[in-house]
Amino acid sequence: MIRSLSEMPALVRSLLADVETEVVEHKEAKRNFGFEKLGKYFSALSNEANLRNAECGWLLFGVTDKRKICGTSYRKEERRPSVGLRALKHEIAENLNNGLTFEEIYEFDIEGKRVVAFQIPPCEFASPTTWRGVPWSREDSSLKEMPRFKLEAIWGQSRPDWSKRASFEACLDDLDPEAVKFACERYVDKYAEKQPAIRSLSEEEML
Structure with a gap:
């Protein structure tokens, strides 16, 4: 479900209040963030969203390790939404399987500080999301190549009859x-x- 920008500050606060979720990741990304790591996080959060029956995964830029809003200049431009952010949908899709990309990329302010929120769809039925051919997952606060038991949990999914x-x-x-x-x-x-x-x-x- 696509959100309106007016909804996003309250949504981000609620996401940050839930300290036990595997489908939300937050980074300071004060000025930049590696493209490879962004793709791996897409894969990991997409796969975790599927395994946990979540509507989507979230990657938040402009948030510290202690869940405080710090703001980000990632692909910041004078106008919003920035052209650089919009281009990410195409750039990221070229390296993902099943034609996936961000459901939406939101750019907004909280307490006068810029936040960027990436909404990531769950992986498709019985098909883990891969980045450059490799499926990733979250293990605690780290990115890991997806372990066998998680892969089998997705591969073994069956549709209701x-x-x-x-x-x-x-x-x-x-x-x-x-x-x-x-x-x-x-x-x-x-x-x-x-x-x-x-x-x-x-x-x-x-x-």
Whole structure:
């Protein structure tokens, strides 16, 4: 979900108040931040967001190790949003798999200090996000190549089988009449010999 800029200061404060999350990383990035490390953090936060069923991951620039707002000049320009920040979406996507990039990059002030917040989508279903072909993860406060058990947790994901779920609000009118007729005919063919009463049931009763 894309946020409005007016929402971001309160959101950042709430993110920084949660000291136990693996889907939020904050850096001072006072003037610059290495492109390679940025890509690795994208991969790590994307993968952690998937494993924790989070809506997204967050990388915050302009925040100290002690979670204090210090401000950042990363790709700062006279106008906002800066062209340099907007260009990052394309630059980062070239080295990620599955066509991923930042959901959004926010540039705003908190207490008169510039903050940049990167919103990172979870990795795709059963497919870890890789940076230059390597999947990364968070281990405590460090970046690590993704360990085997986390990779297997993502690779082993299975989609829910919607066909096994009861649709309690459905009625006969929601079904294709031809499909209903075909299913009932096959049901009669299979069971009528042992249960002759089936032949007297209506399609609705049979269903």
